[in-house]
Structure formats: C-alpha cells, structure tokens
Amino acid sequence: MSEDVDPKLSAMEGAGFYNRYSAMQAAGISRILSLWATACESVQIGEEPLVIVDYASSQGRNSMAPVRMAIEKIRDRCGAEKLVEVIHTDLPSNDFSSLFTALQQESDSYLHETLGVFPLSIGRSYFEPLLPPGRVHLGWNTWSMQWMSRKPADAPDHILAGMSASAPVIAAVKEQQAADWRHFLTLRAAEMRQGGWLLVGYTARTAVETGWEWLLGELWASVQDMGRDGLFSEDERTRMTIPIGLRTLDDIRAPFAESGEFSGLRIERCELLRVADPHWDAFQQTGDASQLALRQANGIRAWSGPTILGLIDPLRDREALANDLFNRFAERIRSAPRRHEPYLAVALFRR
Amino acid sequence: MSEDVDPKLSAMEGAGFYNRYSAMQAAGISRILSLWATACESVQIGEEPLVIVDYASSQGRNSMAPVRMAIEKIRDRCGAEKLVEVIHTDLPSNDFSSLFTALQQESDSYLHETLGVFPLSIGRSYFEPLLPPGRVHLGWNTWSMQWMSRKPADAPDHILAGMSASAPVIAAVKEQQAADWRHFLTLRAAEMRQGGWLLVGYTARTAVETGWEWLLGELWASVQDMGRDGLFSEDERTRMTIPIGLRTLDDIRAPFAESGEFSGLRIERCELLRVADPHWDAFQQTGDASQLALRQANGIRAWSGPTILGLIDPLRDREALANDLFNRFAERIRSAPRRHEPYLAVALFRR
Numbered sequence: 001m002s003e004d005v006d007p008k009l010s011a012m013e014g015a016g017f018y019n020r021y022s023a024m025q026a027a028g029i030s031r032i033l034s035l036w037a038t039a040c041e042s043v044q045i046g047e048e049p050l051v052i053v054d055y056a057s058s059q060g061r062n063s064m065a066p067v068r069m070a071i072e073k074i075r076d077r078c079g080a081e082k083l084v085e086v087i088h089t090d091l092p093s094n095d096f097s098s099l100f101t102a103l104q105q106e107s108d109s110y111l112h113e114t115l116g117v118f119p120l121s122i123g124r125s126y127f128e129p130l131l132p133p134g135r136v137h138l139g140w141n142t143w144s145m146q147w148m149s150r151k152p153a154d155a156p157d158h159i160l161a162g163m164s165a166s167a168p169v170i171a172a173v174k175e176q177q178a179a180d181w182r183h184f185l186t187l188r189a190a191e192m193r194q195g196g197w198l199l200v201g202y203t204a205r206t207a208v209e210t211g212w213e214w215l216l217g218e219l220w221a222s223v224q225d226m227g228r229d230g231l232f233s234e235d236e237r238t239r240m241t242i243p244i245g246l247r248t249l250d251d252i253r254a255p256f257a258e259s260g261e262f263s264g265l266r267i268e269r270c271e272l273l274r275v276a277d278p279h280w281d282a283f284q285q286t287g288d289a290s291q292l293a294l295r296q297a298n299g300i301r302a303w304s305g306p307t308i309l310g311l312i313d314p315l316r317d318r319e320a321l322a323n324d325l326f327n328r329f330a331e332r333i334r335s336a337p338r339r340h341e342p343y344l345a346v347a348l349f350r351r
Numbered sequence: 352m353s354e355d356v357d358p359k360l361s362a363m364e365g366a367g368f369y370n371r372y373s374a375m376q377a378a379g380i381s382r383i384l385s386l387w388a389t390a391c392e393s394v395q396i397g398e399e400p401l402v403i404v405d406y407a408s409s410q411g412r413n414s415m416a417p418v419r420m421a422i423e424k425i426r427d428r429c430g431a432e433k434l435v436e437v438i439h440t441d442l443p444s445n446d447f448s449s450l451f452t453a454l455q456q457e458s459d460s461y462l463h464e465t466l467g468v469f470p471l472s473i474g475r476s477y478f479e480p481l482l483p484p485g486r487v488h489l490g491w492n493t494w495s496m497q498w499m500s501r502k503p504a505d506a507p508d509h510i511l512a513g514m515s516a517s518a519p520v521i522a523a524v525k526e527q528q529a530a531d532w533r534h535f536l537t538l539r540a541a542e543m544r545q546g547g548w549l550l551v552g553y554t555a556r557t558a559v560e561t562g563w564e565w566l567l568g569e570l571w572a573s574v575q576d577m578g579r580d581g582l583f584s585e586d587e588r589t590r591m592t593i594p595i596g597l598r599t600l601d602d603i604r605a606p607f608a609e610s611g612e613f614s615g616l617r618i619e620r621c622e623l624l625r626v627a628d629p630h631w632d633a634f635q636q637t638g639d640a641s642q643l644a645l646r647q648a649n650g651i652r653a654w655s656g657p658t659i660l661g662l663i664d665p666l667r668d669r670e671a672l673a674n675d676l677f678n679r680f681a682e683r684i685r686s687a688p689r690r691h692e693p694y695l696a697v698a699l700f701r702r
Contacts, residue, residue, distance in 0.1 A: 049483045083483040092451035100443035100474025123451025132434040
C-alpha cells in the first residue's frame with residue numbers, strides 16, 4: 001500500500017518503502033510486468049513523443065523498472081531515437097526532490113545510459129484532472145487505489161475501514177470506493193490518447209476473504225490492548241480508522257458491467273494474484289520469530305504508520321504511543337507467526 | 352538574483368525572496384511585463400494546448416503574475432477554453448512541494464479561479480535538455496542567467512567573480528559566460544516551437560559600470576575586515592567567490608552578431624533597465640539608516656547567503672561566521688547609506 005493519505009508524515013517511515021517493494025517483487029511483480037509488457041507492445045504510437053504517466057509515484061523507487069521496460073519496448077518498436085516523456089504524479093506534499101535526485105544519480109534510474117528521455121512531475125491529487133485530454137499513451141498506477149479519497153466513516157471495530165463488520169460502515173466504504181473508482185477511471189480515460197493503455201494494481205479481496213484478516217486483526221487487537229491499558233479512549237479507538245477499502249474483482253469490473261465500456265475505456269484483463277510473504281523463507285530457515293515479527297510489523301508500519309500517527313491527538317505524545325502500538329503488534333506476531341499473503345488485483349485498460 | 356547554485360541551502364534564506372521580488376516589481380517588472388505581453392500576443396498557436404515554461408522557477412512566487420498574464424492573453428486570442436500546460440523547471444533540489452502547494456492554496460496562484468490549466472515541474476539543470484524538441488510556445492526566465500554553470504576561477508580581489516580586476520579571472524568569467532549563454536540559448540531554441548517566444552531577464556552591466564560596485568564592494572570589504580581580524584585566512588578569502596558574471600548588452604547580442612540569428616532564434620528586443628532601490632523612499636521619509644542597511648543587507652543575503660555559507664569550511668562555525676559577515680556588511684551600509692540601483696537586461700527572442 002502507499003503513502004497516499006499524508007506523504008508529509010509518511011516521509012518518516014521512508015525506510016519501509018523497500019519492504020513494500022520487495023513484497024511486491026516477490027510475487028505479483030512478474031505477473032504485473034508481463035501485463036505491462038502487453039500494454040507496451042499494444043499501445044498505438046505515432047510520430048509524437050511517447051508519454052508515460054506514473055500515477056502516485058511517491059519517490060519513484062517502484063517506477064524505475066516499469067518505466068525502463070516501457071522505454072525499451074517502445075524503442076524496440078519505434079527505434080532507439082524515440083523521444084519519451086515520463087510524468088510522475090503524486091500529492092503536492094510528495095518529496096519530488098528525492099525523485100529527481102534519484103533519477104539523476106541512481107544506477108537503477110531509467111535515465112541511466114539513455115538519451116531523449118524527459119522526466120516531469122505533477123503535484124496534485126489524481127482525483128483531479130492532471131493533464132490535457134489525450135496526452136497519455138501509457139499509464140501505470142500501483143499500490144494506491146485501495147486508499148479512499150476521503151474517510152466516509154469511522155470503524156468502531158477495526159483499524160481498516162473496509163474490514164469493519166458494521167453494516168453502515170461497510171455500506172459507506174463500498175459507496176466511496178465505487179465513486180472513487182469511477183471518478184479515477186473517468187479522469188484517466190480523458191487524459192489517455194486513443195489507443196493508449198492503463199495498468200492499475202492494488203490490494204484487493206476475494207468474495208470471502210481479504211487476505212489481511214490475520215495481520216490487521218492483530219494490529220487492531222493491539223489498539224484494543226492499549227485501550228484496556230487506558231492508553232486510548234473509546235473515542236480514540238473509533239477514530240483510528242485507516243481509510244482503505246478492499247474491492248473484489250466484481251467491484252473493479254462493475255463500471256464496465258453494462259456495456260463492456262466505461263468512459264471510452266475497455267478492460268483487457270482483470271486478475272487477482274496472491275502476493276507471497278517476502279519474509280517467510282528466511283523465517284523457515286532461521287526459525288527467528290522475532291525477526292519475522294519485526295519485518296512484518298515494519299512492513300505494515302511503512303504504509304500505515306503515518307496515517308495512524310495522524311489519527312492520534314497531536315497534544316499527546318504521538319510518537320511514543322505509535323511506538324508502543326507497533327511494539328505490541330510485533331509481539332503478537334512473534335508469539336504466533338504466520339505467513340501473510342494478501343491479494344493484489346491487476347487490471348489492464350485500453351482506450 | 353536567484354538561488355540557482357544551491358537551493359537546498361537557499362531555503363534557509365527563503366524570507367529574502369520577497370525582498371528580491373519587490374525590488375524587481377519596483378522598477379523593471381512593468382517593462383518586463385510589457386515585453387512579455389508582446390510575446391503572448393505574437394506567439395503562434397494552433398489547436399494544441401499552450402505550453403508555457405518557467406525556467407528556474409524556484410518556488411514559483413515570481414512566476415504567478417507572468418503566467419497568469421500569458422493565460423489571459425492567450426485566452427483572449429483563442430477563447431476561454433484554451434488548455435494550458437505550465438512547466439516549472441529548477442534544480443532537482445528545488446522545493447517543488449512548496450510550489451505545488453502554493454499553486455493549490457494561494458490566492459495569487461494562476462490556478463485560482465481557472466480551469467483547464469495544468470502545472471508540471473522538471474527537476475533538472477537548464478544546462479541540460481529539459482523537453483522534447485518543439486514543445487514550448489512561451490518561455491520565461493528571470494534573475495538566474497547571471498549565475499554561471501560552474502566557477503571558472505576564484506577571484507582573489509572580489510566577492511563576485513565577474514567584478515574581479517584580475518585579467519585572468521575576467522577572461523575566464525567572460526569565456527564561461529559566453530559558453531553558458533550560447534549553450535542555454537541552443538537548448539531553449541531546440542525546445543521551442545516554430546513561432547514560439549522566449550523572454551530572458553537578468554542583472555547585467557553597462558560598458559563602464561556594473562551597478563553593484565558600491566554594495567558588493569562593501570560586502571567584499573567586510574570579508575577583508577574579517578581577514579584582518581584573523582577570521583578568514585587568505586585562502587578562504589580567495590575561495591569566497593560567487594560564480595556570477597555580468598554581461599553587457601553586446602555580450603548578450605554576441606551570438607546573433609554575424610547573421611542576426613542563432614540556433615534558429617532571432618532577438619526581437621534587448622534592453623538594459625535600471626532597477627529602483629525598493630527601500631530608498633522609506634529611508635528618505637524616516638531617515639532610519641539602520642533599517643535601510645538591514646533591508647539592503649538582507650536583500651543581498653537572500654541570494655548570496657547560501658552560496659557564501661557553502662564556501663566556508665564546513666568544519667568551522669559557518670552560521671556564526673556568515674552572521675558576523677552580514678552584520679559587518681549592514682554596519683558599513685548604515686554608516687554611509689546610498690541608493691542601490693543595479694541594471695537588468697531583458698531580451699526577447701522569437702523562433
């Protein structure tokens with residue numbers, strides 16, 4: 001998951017990005033990249049420079065491989081001189097300096113040993129129009145669309161809005177997620193050229209399970225533990241709701257259900273993958289449950305920590321309370337370790 | 352002048368930006384804006400979205416008025432629905448978050464009460480290609496091109512490279528400034544559309560004076576004072592050279608001298624203006640020399656402070672030494688106040 005809600009705070013957990021990245025690499029990424037290759041091979045392109053948009057780029061670490069692949073595939077088709085614009089978008093508060101610096105300096109940068117590739121950025125929510133109509137050949141967006149554009153309800157019984165058992169909360173989440181999804185697709189469709197392709201991948205669920213029951217159940221149990229110890233009031237525990245919902249493939253396909261088309265987009269593929277636990281093999285070898293617990297807890301903290309911190313009263317010692325929470329969480333994992341393998345939906349659209 | 356050399360440090364002197372801005376407003380800006388209006392009225396534009404590039408944008412504060420003017424002029428010509436892309440460029444370390452946040456939130460933002468305007472940014476030196484060929488209709492660049500792309504020599508006798516009396520230093524500066532200017536124009540020309548216009552304005556000099564003799568003479572005298580007090584060694588004083596040179600109008604016109612054209616660009620206008628001292632009227636009224644001195648010293652510190660700090664050995668207490676230097680500088684101004692009215696060259700190019 002991503003730092004979409006408040007990247008200013010999330011910069012604090014920056015070290016966690018790599019965990020997230022590895023988790024994705026370990027399983028979903030090869031399948032995602034093969035779908036992305038299809039997009040790169042199929043996109044219509046004329047004499048104009050290729051325009052790739054990386055929606056919700058964060059600091060660009062996860063974008064290097066797919067952007068490089070797109071440049072290579074298109075240059076295989078159009079010649080090595082093909083000019084390319086790469087536009088990274090994220091919220092205004094995103095650290096674009098880190099992105100541009102990494103592009104210049106790091107050896108895995110897609111600029112490394114290439115010419116005629118022009119990176120740009122846009123600091124604006126992707127729930128607004130980002131570019132003039134018809135500008136985009138290829139769009140890439142991963143690990144962000146599970147975040148809602150706003151929190152439609154507090155869940156009194158879970159840390160994740162979409163995992164509440166409360167019927168009104170679930171209804172509000174479903175409505176928000178449906179509206180956000182249609183809004184996102186409508187805006188992206190307008191920005192895409194005729195013949196352009198868009199890949200969207202984010203954590204999702206089956207009809208019967210989310211894949212996050214165990215791990216986020218333990219995180220919520222840790223919040224409850226702190227409630228019992230008098231550290232979080234009932235109000236505070238209710239407010240502690242991460243604005244994430246989990247869509248099923250049917251939810252993802254819903255806008256296309258009637259006519260097979262939505263806003264001029266067609267779904268080419270829509271699949272649910274299982275993301276392997278990147279820490280499990282090491283645990284099998286070492287039996288070190290403390291290490292596994294720390295890695296899993298930090299992996300969760302990388303995307304949820306800033307939001308959780310922001311939900312604690314700023315007049316309290318938020319840092320200490322968040323540390324306490326994640327220590328309890330790690331201890332719960334350590335005492336009964338399991339494999340954590342969430343679902344990832346990947347959808348491929350063509351205009 | 353701008354924060355081009357090290358914006359990471361210059362963020363520390365951010366409060367000074369406003370001084371710089373007011374200084375420009377007070378005199379040159381109205382003439383610059385009338386030339387800019389000519390560009391906006393003359394640029395060739397078809398069905399495609401208008402592309403405005405703000406080269407060396409810093410945090411965008413100085414770009415709001417010219418960009419808004421360009422949008423209004425073009426929409427007067429093409430209709431209120433005309434789509435516009437505005438691309439702000441600066442070094443990778445520039446604070447683009449502040450720029451995007453100001454664009455969203457501030458009432459003087461050119462996004463305020465408009466639709467169909469799309470801001471982007473590029474974090475890359477303008478001594479590299481920034482965009483594919485032919486992308487730009489209108490280019491705007493002010494208060495940055497006096498900075499050299501590198502320091503070609505240390506001046507043993509002045510704080511500003513271009514104000515040294517040493518023949519080898521002056522030769523090296525002239526060569527670097529000439530090369531930078533041709534390089535900048537060549538890159539910009541390639542990015543411009545046929546029929547596009549570019550405005551460039553920066554502090555410059557006449558054949559006989561720079562306009563900075565008094566104020567930067569006092570700053571250099573303050574460095575020498577600190578040398579006499581054993582605070583800066585001779586080596587340190589020599590190294591303390593700001594990589595700025597001052598071109599004459601002939602220098603600016605030089606690439607065009609032979610054929611009237613350079614890299615497909617033609618000079619439409621090239622003028623030298625005098626920038627009024629924005630603090631002088633208040634001083635005339637109050638007679639408060641301390642206030643004048645503080646304002647003038649801070650105005651200089653806003654653009655030079657970060658560079659000067661970076662030139663002091665990091666193992667020393669740089670902050671304290673820089674404070675001492677600017678206190679001495681202010682005291683020199685206070686004891687013999689004068690009006691400071693530097694020159695500003697404005698050149699307008701058409702492709």
